Amino acid sequence: MSFNLTKLDWDSNFFARPIYALRFGESSNNLTTEHGALITAKVDAKDYESVDKLNTLGFQFCEGEIDFIKNLEASTASEPIESYVAQHSDIESLESLCSSLYENSRFRAPWFTVSQRNEFYALWIRKAVQSDFDDICLVIRESSEIKGFVSIKIRDHKARIGLIGVHSKFQGQGIGKALLKLAEAYCVKNNAKSLSVATQTSNDAAILLYGKSNFLTQSISYWFYKNDSI
Ligand SMILES: CC(=O)SCCNC(=O)CCNC(=O)[C@H](O)C(C)(C)COP(=O)(O)OP(=O)(O)OC[C@H]1O[C@@H](n2cnc3c(N)ncnc32)[C@H](O)[C@@H]1OP(=O)(O)O
Numbered sequence: 013m014s015f016n017l018t019k020l021d022w023d024s025n026f027f028a029r030p031i032y033a034l035r036f037g038e039s040s041n042n043l044t045t046e047h048g049a050l051i052t053a054k055v056d057a058k059d060y061e062s063v064d065k066l067n068t069l070g071f072q073f074c075e076g077e078i079d080f081i082k083n084l085e086a087s088t089a090s091e092p093i094e095s096y097v098a099q100h101s102d103i104e105s106l107e108s109l110c111s112s113l114y115e116n117s118r119f120r121a122p123w124f125t126v127s128q129r130n131e132f133y134a135l136w137i138r139k140a141v142q143s144d145f146d147d148i149c150l151v152i153r154e155s156s157e158i159k160g161f162v163s164i165k166i167r168d169h170k171a172r173i174g175l176i177g178v179h180s181k182f183q184g185q186g187i188g189k190a191l192l193k194l195a196e197a198y199c200v201k202n203n204a205k206s207l208s209v210a211t212q213t214s215n216d217a218a219i220l221l222y223g224k225s226n227f228l229t230q231s232i233s234y235w236f237y238k239n240d241s242i
Protein backbone atom coordinates (compact mmCIF):
# COMPACT_ATOMS: atom_id res chain seq x y z
CA MET A 13 0.00 0.00 0.00
CA SER A 14 1.47 3.39 -0.92
CA PHE A 15 1.34 6.23 1.56
CA ASN A 16 2.91 9.61 2.18
CA LEU A 17 3.80 11.73 5.20
CA THR A 18 2.82 15.41 5.17
CA LYS A 19 3.98 17.79 7.87
CA LEU A 20 1.12 19.67 9.56
CA ASP A 21 2.59 23.14 10.01
CA TRP A 22 -0.19 24.64 12.13
CA ASP A 23 -0.30 21.65 14.50
CA SER A 24 3.51 21.45 14.72
CA ASN A 25 3.79 25.13 15.62
CA PHE A 26 0.97 25.08 18.15
CA PHE A 27 1.99 21.89 19.96
CA ALA A 28 5.73 22.66 19.65
CA ARG A 29 6.68 19.30 18.14
CA PRO A 30 6.78 18.04 14.55
CA ILE A 31 3.38 16.50 13.70
CA TYR A 32 2.77 14.59 10.47
CA ALA A 33 -0.29 13.10 8.74
CA LEU A 34 0.07 9.70 7.10
CA ARG A 35 -2.19 9.43 4.05
CA PHE A 36 -2.77 6.19 2.14
CA GLY A 37 -3.14 6.09 -1.65
CA GLU A 38 -0.65 8.93 -2.19
CA SER A 39 2.70 8.45 -3.89
CA SER A 40 5.46 7.96 -1.33
CA ASN A 41 7.35 11.22 -1.87
CA ASN A 42 8.19 11.53 1.80
CA LEU A 43 8.47 8.80 4.41
CA THR A 44 10.85 10.58 6.77
CA THR A 45 10.25 12.65 9.90
CA GLU A 46 12.38 14.61 12.34
CA HIS A 47 13.39 13.21 15.73
CA GLY A 48 10.57 13.57 18.27
CA ALA A 49 7.84 13.65 15.65
CA LEU A 50 4.29 12.41 16.07
CA ILE A 51 2.71 10.70 13.06
CA THR A 52 -1.11 10.77 12.93
CA ALA A 53 -3.39 8.77 10.63
CA LYS A 54 -7.16 8.97 10.20
CA VAL A 55 -8.79 6.01 8.44
CA ASP A 56 -12.36 5.04 7.66
CA ALA A 57 -13.63 2.38 10.06
CA LYS A 58 -14.52 0.14 7.10
CA ASP A 59 -11.00 0.33 5.66
CA TYR A 60 -9.65 -2.83 7.32
CA GLU A 61 -6.66 -2.96 4.96
CA SER A 62 -5.39 0.41 6.22
CA VAL A 63 -6.22 -0.44 9.85
CA ASP A 64 -4.19 -3.68 9.53
CA LYS A 65 -1.31 -1.83 7.85
CA LEU A 66 -1.19 0.76 10.67
CA ASN A 67 -1.11 -2.05 13.25
CA THR A 68 1.76 -3.70 11.35
CA LEU A 69 3.64 -0.37 11.29
CA GLY A 70 3.33 -0.11 15.09
CA PHE A 71 0.63 2.59 15.33
CA GLN A 72 -1.59 2.80 18.44
CA PHE A 73 -5.33 3.45 18.43
CA CYS A 74 -6.09 6.94 19.85
CA GLU A 75 -9.79 7.78 19.34
CA GLY A 76 -12.74 7.20 17.04
CA GLU A 77 -14.62 9.99 15.29
CA ILE A 78 -18.24 10.03 14.11
CA ASP A 79 -19.27 12.56 11.50
CA PHE A 80 -22.95 13.56 11.50
CA ILE A 81 -24.92 15.52 8.92
CA LYS A 82 -28.33 17.15 8.69
CA ASN A 83 -29.90 18.55 5.53
CA LEU A 84 -31.39 21.96 6.25
CA GLU A 85 -34.82 23.17 5.28
CA ALA A 86 -35.68 26.81 4.77
CA SER A 87 -38.47 26.53 7.35
CA THR A 88 -35.98 25.93 10.22
CA ALA A 89 -34.93 29.61 10.08
CA SER A 90 -37.01 31.28 12.74
CA GLU A 91 -34.53 32.66 15.30
CA PRO A 92 -33.29 36.27 15.21
CA ILE A 93 -29.54 35.53 15.35
CA GLU A 94 -27.98 38.91 16.10
CA SER A 95 -28.54 38.88 19.85
CA TYR A 96 -26.78 35.49 20.18
CA VAL A 97 -23.49 36.46 18.49
CA ALA A 98 -20.54 36.27 20.94
CA GLN A 99 -18.69 39.54 21.47
CA HIS A 100 -15.00 40.20 22.11
CA SER A 101 -15.90 40.86 25.76
CA ASP A 102 -17.07 37.18 25.97
CA ILE A 103 -13.68 35.73 24.99
CA GLU A 104 -12.31 35.32 28.51
CA SER A 105 -15.43 33.47 29.75
CA LEU A 106 -15.54 31.29 26.64
CA GLU A 107 -11.85 30.38 26.96
CA SER A 108 -12.33 29.45 30.59
CA LEU A 109 -15.44 27.35 29.70
CA CYS A 110 -13.58 25.57 26.87
CA SER A 111 -10.62 24.81 29.12
CA SER A 112 -12.63 22.34 31.18
CA LEU A 113 -15.15 20.82 28.75
CA TYR A 114 -13.26 18.72 26.19
CA GLU A 115 -12.27 15.59 28.11
CA ASN A 116 -13.05 13.49 25.04
CA SER A 117 -10.39 14.48 22.54
CA ARG A 118 -7.80 12.96 20.27
CA PHE A 119 -5.36 15.48 21.77
CA ARG A 120 -4.87 13.31 24.84
CA ALA A 121 -2.23 11.57 26.95
CA PRO A 122 0.25 10.05 26.36
CA TRP A 123 0.70 12.13 23.22
CA PHE A 124 -0.55 15.51 24.55
CA THR A 125 -0.90 17.01 28.01
CA VAL A 126 -4.20 18.17 29.52
CA SER A 127 -2.99 21.76 29.39
CA GLN A 128 -2.08 21.47 25.69
CA ARG A 129 -5.58 20.11 25.01
CA ASN A 130 -7.26 22.85 27.04
CA GLU A 131 -5.21 25.60 25.41
CA PHE A 132 -6.02 24.20 21.96
CA TYR A 133 -9.82 24.38 22.47
CA ALA A 134 -9.54 27.76 24.23
CA LEU A 135 -7.68 29.16 21.23
CA TRP A 136 -10.21 27.57 18.82
CA ILE A 137 -13.13 29.35 20.51
CA ARG A 138 -11.21 32.66 20.83
CA LYS A 139 -10.56 32.53 17.07
CA ALA A 140 -14.23 31.77 16.36
CA VAL A 141 -15.28 34.98 18.11
CA GLN A 142 -12.71 36.77 15.93
CA SER A 143 -14.11 35.03 12.77
CA ASP A 144 -10.84 33.19 12.31
CA PHE A 145 -10.83 29.42 11.47
CA ASP A 146 -14.58 29.32 12.24
CA ASP A 147 -16.86 32.14 11.04
CA ILE A 148 -18.88 32.85 14.15
CA CYS A 149 -19.57 31.86 17.74
CA LEU A 150 -23.15 31.94 19.04
CA VAL A 151 -23.95 31.90 22.75
CA ILE A 152 -26.97 31.28 24.95
CA ARG A 153 -26.92 33.28 28.20
CA GLU A 154 -28.75 33.55 31.48
CA SER A 155 -28.48 37.20 32.46
CA SER A 156 -24.85 37.86 31.57
CA GLU A 157 -23.60 34.31 32.24
CA ILE A 158 -22.84 32.11 29.21
CA LYS A 159 -24.70 28.79 29.49
CA GLY A 160 -23.42 27.37 26.20
CA PHE A 161 -21.81 28.17 22.86
CA VAL A 162 -21.51 26.85 19.31
CA SER A 163 -19.01 27.84 16.59
CA ILE A 164 -19.76 27.44 12.89
CA LYS A 165 -18.15 27.87 9.50
CA ILE A 166 -19.83 27.83 6.07
CA ARG A 167 -17.98 26.97 2.84
CA ASP A 168 -19.67 26.29 -0.53
CA HIS A 169 -23.13 26.24 1.09
CA LYS A 170 -22.00 23.51 3.49
CA ALA A 171 -21.91 24.41 7.18
CA ARG A 172 -19.86 22.71 9.88
CA ILE A 173 -19.89 23.06 13.64
CA GLY A 174 -16.40 23.59 15.08
CA LEU A 175 -17.10 23.42 18.81
CA ILE A 176 -20.27 23.11 20.88
CA GLY A 177 -20.32 23.13 24.65
CA VAL A 178 -22.59 23.68 27.64
CA HIS A 179 -21.36 24.79 31.08
CA SER A 180 -21.42 21.71 33.36
CA LYS A 181 -23.98 23.29 35.72
CA PHE A 182 -26.44 23.79 32.81
CA GLN A 183 -26.00 20.39 31.11
CA GLY A 184 -29.05 18.10 30.72
CA GLN A 185 -31.45 21.08 30.53
CA GLY A 186 -31.93 21.25 26.75
CA ILE A 187 -29.27 23.92 26.09
CA GLY A 188 -27.33 21.67 23.70
CA LYS A 189 -30.49 21.09 21.63
CA ALA A 190 -31.27 24.82 21.66
CA LEU A 191 -27.71 25.62 20.47
CA LEU A 192 -28.14 23.22 17.54
CA LYS A 193 -31.46 24.88 16.61
CA LEU A 194 -29.75 28.25 16.76
CA ALA A 195 -26.87 26.97 14.60
CA GLU A 196 -29.38 25.62 12.05
CA ALA A 197 -31.18 28.96 11.94
CA TYR A 198 -27.87 30.81 11.37
CA CYS A 199 -26.91 28.34 8.60
CA VAL A 200 -30.25 28.61 6.77
CA LYS A 201 -30.09 32.39 6.97
CA ASN A 202 -26.62 32.21 5.40
CA ASN A 203 -27.72 29.88 2.58
CA ALA A 204 -26.16 26.65 3.83
CA LYS A 205 -27.85 23.49 2.57
CA SER A 206 -26.43 21.11 5.16
CA LEU A 207 -24.87 21.19 8.62
CA SER A 208 -22.26 18.64 9.71
CA VAL A 209 -20.59 18.01 13.05
CA ALA A 210 -18.04 15.52 14.37
CA THR A 211 -17.46 14.04 17.78
CA GLN A 212 -15.40 11.31 19.39
CA THR A 213 -16.79 7.75 19.57
CA SER A 214 -16.21 7.99 23.34
CA ASN A 215 -18.49 11.04 23.70
CA ASP A 216 -21.84 9.46 24.65
CA ALA A 217 -23.51 12.79 25.51
CA ALA A 218 -22.66 14.45 22.18
CA ILE A 219 -23.65 11.33 20.18
CA LEU A 220 -27.04 11.30 21.97
CA LEU A 221 -27.47 15.04 21.40
CA TYR A 222 -26.87 14.83 17.62
CA GLY A 223 -29.05 11.71 17.24
CA LYS A 224 -31.92 13.29 19.17
CA SER A 225 -31.58 16.45 17.05
CA ASN A 226 -32.11 14.36 13.88
CA PHE A 227 -28.54 14.37 12.61
CA LEU A 228 -27.60 11.25 10.63
CA THR A 229 -24.29 9.37 10.78
CA GLN A 230 -22.22 10.18 7.71
CA SER A 231 -18.99 8.33 8.46
CA ILE A 232 -16.99 6.71 11.26
CA SER A 233 -13.19 6.97 11.36
CA TYR A 234 -10.34 5.95 13.64
CA TRP A 235 -7.33 8.01 14.66
CA PHE A 236 -4.00 6.17 15.06
CA TYR A 237 -0.77 7.71 16.35
CA LYS A 238 2.90 6.71 16.32
CA ASN A 239 5.86 8.47 17.91
CA ASP A 240 9.06 9.08 15.94
CA SER A 241 9.54 7.28 12.64
CA ILE A 242 7.94 4.58 10.50
C1 LIG B 1 -18.35 19.45 17.78
C2 LIG B 1 -18.03 19.21 19.22
O1 LIG B 1 -17.69 20.11 19.91
S1 LIG B 1 -18.24 17.60 19.78
C3 LIG B 1 -18.03 17.78 21.52
C4 LIG B 1 -19.30 18.18 22.19
N1 LIG B 1 -19.03 18.92 23.43
C5 LIG B 1 -18.57 18.36 24.54
O2 LIG B 1 -18.35 17.15 24.65
C6 LIG B 1 -18.32 19.31 25.69
C7 LIG B 1 -18.87 18.73 27.01
N2 LIG B 1 -20.28 18.34 26.90
C8 LIG B 1 -21.26 19.26 26.78
O3 LIG B 1 -21.02 20.47 26.71
C9 LIG B 1 -22.70 18.76 26.75
O4 LIG B 1 -22.76 17.53 27.44
C10 LIG B 1 -23.29 18.54 25.31
C11 LIG B 1 -23.06 19.78 24.45
C12 LIG B 1 -22.61 17.35 24.63
C13 LIG B 1 -24.79 18.26 25.46
O5 LIG B 1 -25.39 19.45 25.94
P1 LIG B 1 -26.67 19.41 26.94
O6 LIG B 1 -27.19 20.78 27.08
O7 LIG B 1 -26.30 18.70 28.17
O8 LIG B 1 -27.68 18.52 26.08
P2 LIG B 1 -29.28 18.58 26.14
O9 LIG B 1 -29.70 18.82 27.56
O10 LIG B 1 -29.77 19.54 25.12
O11 LIG B 1 -29.64 17.11 25.74
C14 LIG B 1 -29.98 16.76 24.41
C15 LIG B 1 -30.39 15.31 24.39
O12 LIG B 1 -29.22 14.49 24.58
C16 LIG B 1 -29.38 13.68 25.75
N3 LIG B 1 -28.16 13.77 26.54
C17 LIG B 1 -27.31 14.81 26.59
N4 LIG B 1 -26.32 14.54 27.47
C18 LIG B 1 -26.56 13.31 27.96
C19 LIG B 1 -25.89 12.47 28.89
N5 LIG B 1 -24.76 12.85 29.50
N6 LIG B 1 -26.42 11.27 29.14
C20 LIG B 1 -27.56 10.87 28.54
N7 LIG B 1 -28.24 11.62 27.65
C21 LIG B 1 -27.74 12.82 27.36
C22 LIG B 1 -30.51 14.28 26.54
O13 LIG B 1 -31.20 13.29 27.24
C23 LIG B 1 -31.37 14.96 25.51
O14 LIG B 1 -32.32 14.07 24.97
P3 LIG B 1 -33.91 14.36 25.26
O15 LIG B 1 -34.20 15.70 24.69
O16 LIG B 1 -34.59 13.24 24.57
O17 LIG B 1 -34.03 14.34 26.73
Ligand SMILES: Cc1cn([C@H]2C[C@H](O)[C@@H](COP(=O)(O)OP(=O)(O)O[C@H]3O[C@H](C)[C@H](N)[C@H](O)[C@H]3O)O2)c(=O)[nH]c1=O
Nearest residue numbers: 022023114117118135136139145173174175210211212
Ligand atom coordinates in the same frame (compact mmCIF):
# COMPACT_ATOMS: atom_id res chain seq x y z
C1 LIG C 1 -7.87 25.97 16.02
C2 LIG C 1 -7.16 25.61 14.74
C3 LIG C 1 -6.94 24.29 14.41
N1 LIG C 1 -6.29 23.99 13.26
C4 LIG C 1 -6.09 22.59 12.89
C5 LIG C 1 -5.52 21.70 13.95
C6 LIG C 1 -6.01 20.34 13.53
O1 LIG C 1 -5.18 19.78 12.55
C7 LIG C 1 -7.35 20.66 12.87
C8 LIG C 1 -8.52 20.35 13.76
O2 LIG C 1 -8.52 18.98 13.87
P1 LIG C 1 -9.78 18.12 14.26
O3 LIG C 1 -9.48 16.72 13.92
O4 LIG C 1 -11.01 18.73 13.73
O5 LIG C 1 -9.68 18.35 15.84
P2 LIG C 1 -10.51 17.64 16.95
O6 LIG C 1 -10.32 16.18 16.92
O7 LIG C 1 -10.18 18.34 18.22
O8 LIG C 1 -11.97 18.04 16.55
C9 LIG C 1 -13.07 17.22 16.63
O9 LIG C 1 -13.51 17.16 17.97
C10 LIG C 1 -13.86 18.43 18.55
C11 LIG C 1 -14.25 18.22 19.98
C12 LIG C 1 -14.96 19.09 17.74
N2 LIG C 1 -16.15 18.34 17.83
C13 LIG C 1 -14.53 19.22 16.28
O10 LIG C 1 -15.59 19.71 15.49
C14 LIG C 1 -14.12 17.86 15.73
O11 LIG C 1 -13.58 18.05 14.41
O12 LIG C 1 -7.35 22.04 12.57
C15 LIG C 1 -5.87 24.98 12.39
O13 LIG C 1 -5.30 24.69 11.32
N3 LIG C 1 -6.11 26.27 12.73
C16 LIG C 1 -6.72 26.62 13.86
O14 LIG C 1 -6.92 27.83 14.14
